[in-house]
Amino acid sequence: MAEQKSSWVLMVTAQTPTNIAVIKYWGKRDETLILPINDSISVTLDPSHLCTTTTVAVSPQFTHDRMWLNAKEISLSGGRYQNCLREIRSRASDVEDEKKGIKIAKEDWDNLHFHIASYNNFPTAAGLASSAAGFACLVYSLAKLMNVKEDSGQLSAIARQGSGSACRSLYGGFVKWIMGKDDKGADSIAVQLVDENHWDELVILIAVVSSRQKETSSTSGMRETVETSPLVLHRAKEVVPKRVIEMEEAIKSRDFPAFARLTCSDSNQFHAVCLDTSPPIFYMNDTSHRIISCVEKWNRSEGTPQVAYTFDAGPNAVLIARNRKTAALLLQRLLFYFPPQSDADLSSYIVGDKSILKDAGIQDLKDVEALPPPPEIKDNIPTQKYKGDVSYFICTRPGRGPVLLTDESQALLNPETGLPK
Amino acid sequence: MAEQKSSWVLMVTAQTPTNIAVIKYWGKRDETLILPINDSISVTLDPSHLCTTTTVAVSPQFTHDRMWLNAKEISLSGGRYQNCLREIRSRASDVEDEKKGIKIAKEDWDNLHFHIASYNNFPTAAGLASSAAGFACLVYSLAKLMNVKEDSGQLSAIARQGSGSACRSLYGGFVKWIMGKDDKGADSIAVQLVDENHWDELVILIAVVSSRQKETSSTSGMRETVETSPLVLHRAKEVVPKRVIEMEEAIKSRDFPAFARLTCSDSNQFHAVCLDTSPPIFYMNDTSHRIISCVEKWNRSEGTPQVAYTFDAGPNAVLIARNRKTAALLLQRLLFYFPPQSDADLSSYIVGDKSILKDAGIQDLKDVEALPPPPEIKDNIPTQKYKGDVSYFICTRPGRGPVLLTDESQALLNPETGLPK
Structure with a gap:
């Protein structure tokens, strides 16, 4: 290193998706x-709509x-x-x-420092697993920068130490986090079940729900559940293992009814053990309940599930539709x-893949106002609508895993100074 | 019977309390x-505030x-x-x-018919266990009319066939419904644990919560839970038996902290298994959650529970305070x-034992507006109040079991015609 001039900055920029669990951790x-106390399974979301971009830089300066x-x-x-670094x-x-x-020799890394800049293309506070994408991107980009030879599974075990669900963001498609048995966690890694092309009919709609409640962080929430819920270990030991097997099968065979049944049941059971915690933890609110009720009524009226729902540690609904239609x-139903709100701009109310609006035959607010009640509630039309209870919708789909961005213009750090642009 | 003139009417009027489970059925x-799949324990509520009055009449006419x-x-x-009759x-x-x-001989009853009039001194639709008080009163008053020799335990097994929780309304104080083992249900009866004088410090406040949701009936709800929840049998077999033993001990020794911990946990676990049902059942709403949060914060700040909460198959909160103070x-907190609402009359907003208002130092709406935020939320004062989210409060206490009303003026049927007055 001595022979080099000390002003160089070496950088890598990567983009990593977020993910949503369909069998919950x-x-x-x-x-x-x-x-974790059980395996979990997630779907990776298209990074065009929800992702973290991270630039990591190293310099003797x-x-x-x-x-x-x-x-x-x-x-x-x-x-x-610190654990990840x-x-x-x-x-x-x-x-x-x-x-x-x-030239950086292996032994030089201990004496070098990093600058890291990270950016989410979605609101960090919206409860959309920003820490999963964030830690996955940190680990992935540092591994590229430092020429780490480990495969994605081994990297996932490092990302896991930043945020558990981050390990599942190292792959696209459907991903399983194997809980493992090793006390040191070497076998607690993520593996890809199928890639993002395997089941590409699926469309994902996220309802970002307005919330006035301060939510319990998932870190403290899950600690309290494990310490106080008499049901959670039964869930982890008796219920989840069977569901994981069934879910893998449903995903591999693209069996939407089984997939929807398992996804909904497991989301509800996760919220059930939150409620069984002392003091109880509520992540879903009345709006979340109404969305579930809308989906359940529709699924029942169709005789077979059209949509699966799942909720993480917050009131937002992630809705997985069997296809674009x-x-x-x-x-339309949502x-x-x-x-x-009457003053809202439709194009900021539906974000992500906005072409879904056209498929739904909606061009402007008048089309929204003209929507008829869903036929399945024809005898029970609500007297009231819930304007303002959803902040906005994101339309997305299953997506790919981390990628390097080689175009330096996409870097978040200045290549000369190593400081944010 | 032949020698009697056929115009007589024989009547009995009784009053029976409602009850609220602290270990849920x-x-x-x-x-x-x-x-039932598990034992349950309830507290009987003072019939001066919540009860059913029933007159049963028999006549050859x-x-x-x-x-x-x-x-x-x-x-x-x-x-x-039909089963009860x-x-x-x-x-x-x-x-x-x-x-x-x-004179009515034992064998004559098969050829005689009844007129039954029943009245709840509280709104039937408010989700306050009106069927429990109702079936208990029906069975109790018919037993008195027909000179049935069976004791309260045996009568409870009959009331149970009208509405499960009705069996617990045949006693005052704290009552246990023993699930029993017999296939025919002969040993599935209620027993009194302690009478209403044993723990007479307790004060019960019920928040009747406004709800726009149509609720799942408890009959179909519990059927769906047993059929679909992977957690409910674990609850019934592994969790409740221990809680029943601990709850009996807490009641006998008037151990309020243990009583409150068990009551709150069991209410939450009941709602957890509802949520674990497919499709999920939600009985609590955002208002219910806010009341829980208010109580939990206060209990935590005091270091020991001041109030226990429990919710049945609806959003209403039943709050049990350790004493009048x-x-x-x-x-004040609630x-x-x-x-x-600004136009509300305070005396119709707090019903039952209204003297609690004086204890809380509240005479009129101005006193309500002047209430300071509870000290335990001093760093987190809500920007918003929830006017209109509670319909009214009922203040009551543990109460006595069924009684006969011998004053004929209290009968609900005309003693000449046997028709409603």
Whole structure:
């Protein structure tokens, strides 16, 4: 390193998706290593609509590790960041950039510091698993920067130590996080079940639900559940293992009815064990309940499920429609119950893949107002609509895993200074 | 009977309390006999505030069994009414009313018909266990009319076949419904744990919560839970038996912290298994959640529980305060969050034992508006109150079991015609 001029900055930029569990992770058997009490299965969401972009840079100029999240500097002193940084550093290899004339030997990494800038293309506070995408992207981009040879499974075990569900964001498609048996967590890794092309008919609509409640963080929530719920271990040991097998089968065979039944039941059971916690934890609110009721009524009236719902640690609904036609019918129903505020702009009320609006035959607010009640509620039309109870909808689909962004213009750090652009 | 003139009417009027479970009954092992999957424990509520009054009359003039509920005639053809009537008729004895010159031999009852009038002193639709008080009162008053020799335990097994929780309304104080083992249900009876004087410090506040949702009936709800919830049998077999033992001990020793912990946990677990049902059942709404949150915060800040909460198959909160002083402090908190509508009359917003208002230092709406935020939320004062989310409050206490009303002016049927007054 001595022979190089000290002004170089070496950077890598990557993009990593978020994911939503269809068989839920709730409860750790090891708090520090983040080892779960059961397997979980997730679907990766299309990064065009929901993702984290992270640039990591290394330079002999840098005096300490620094990080900026959504352009604001944050502390890296937390144990979870430190665990990820330590684990990934310990796996670094020699790196050579011939073009820039940079050579970093394996043993040099211990004396180098990082600058990290991360950006979510969706609201961090909206409860859309930003930490999953964030830690996955941190680990993935650092691994690329440091020429870490480990495969995605081994990287997933590192990302897991940042945020449990982050391990599932290292792959596209459907992903299983195997709980593992090892006390050190070496076998608690994510594996891909099928890639994002396997079941590409699925369309995902997310209802971002307005909430006035301060929510319990999932870290403290799951700790309290494990400590106080008399039902959670029965769930983890007796219920989830069977569901995981059935869910893998449903995904592999693209069996939507089985997939929907398992997804809905497992979401509800996760919220049931939250309620069985002392003090009880409520993540769903009346709006969440209304969305479930809308989907359940429709599914029942059709005789077979059209849509699956799942809710994480917050009131937002993630709705998985069996195909695009169903998604359009779903959007009509949702807009009937939850029209935008009168002054809202439809194009900021439906974000992501906006072409779903056209499929649903909706061009402007007048079309929303003209929506008829869904036929399945014809004898029980609500006297009231729930304007304002949904902040906005995101239309997306299953998506790919992490990718490197080689176009330097997409980097979040200045290639000369290593500071945020 | 032949020698009597045929115009006589023999009547009995009784009053029976409602009850609220502190260890919940949810799930039957036999739908027809109404045999539960676990023991349950309830507290009987003071009949001065919540009760059913029933007059039963018999006369050779009556051509068929008829019933009026809250002055409106209803059908007795349902299996539950028929089961109760058949069981109680089969236990009838000779009856003689010397004053009126009436003699009914045991064997005559099979050829006689009843008129039954029943009245709840609280809104039937408010989800306050009106069927429990109703069936208990029906069975109790018919047993008195027909000189049935069976004790309260045996009568409870008959009332149970009308509405499961009705069996617990045959006693005052704290009552246990023993699930029993017999296939025919002979040992599925209620027993009194302690009478209403044993723990007379307790004060009960019921928040009747406004609801726009149509609720699942408890009959179909518990059937669906037993058929679909993977958690409910674990609850019934592994969790409830221990809780019943602990709850009996807490009641006998008047251990309020243990009582509150068990009551709240069991209410939450009952709602958890409802949520674990397919499709999920929601009885609590955002208002219910806010009341729980208010109580949990206060209990935590005091270091020991001041108030226990429990919710049945609806959004209403039943709050049990350790004593009168605590109940007054609770009412202040509840009125802070849930003030009456501006045009409301305070005396129709707090019903039952209204003297609690004086204890809480509240005379009029101005006193409600002047209530300070509870000290335990001093750093987190809500920006918004929830006016209109509670319909009204009922203040009551543990109360006595069924009684005969001997004053004929309290009868609901005309002593000459046997028709509603």
